[in-house]
Amino acid sequence: MKIMCFIRILIVSILTLLINACSTYNDLFDKIEAETKFQPIGGKPIEALQGKGTVTYVCASDDKGTFYKFENMNVELFSKSKLLQAEISGSNQTLVYKDGSKVETLLPLKWEGSESGDGNLSLPDVLFSVSDVIAPKGSKISGLNYVTRYGTKGGIPNFPCGEDQIGKVFKVPFTANYILWK
Incomplete structure (x- = not known):
């Protein structure tokens, strides 16, 4: 017993x-917890990152009036331990990973308002496909197919551009979560 x-x-x-x-x-x-509805079907998350950056606009006009014209985006992507892992920049949103790997263009597939609840002053959450991944053998992003930006806060100017501001450049800060997918 x-x-x-x-x-x-x-x-x-x-x-x-x-x-x-x-x-x-x-x-x-x-x-990696995928906390967003902007997930690719059958995608496998590679890395979850926190992004902090700016969107650059120029106040422009046409026969319909004044508007903000998108010019550029610069975002630094950090790990949970605050280490810089990648950067996104340019009008094509080129992603460069810390090991030198590069994605030429992020192409929006699906988007809608931010899940952050910040309303019209936040960039939309987006599921991007990627084009032309250039990565050395063994790179963490080798085989990268998609990038999700979600929970975006900021990135949209909070006042309309007027006739007196045509040609002026505006940099609008934002934060967002990113997930890299295979």
């Missing part, structure tokens, strides 16, 4: 240790 009781206690103890080890494993290695 005592041996059976000892074996049961031993088995329960081992199972408890295994369960705790599994939860510690997830804490040690970043588990």
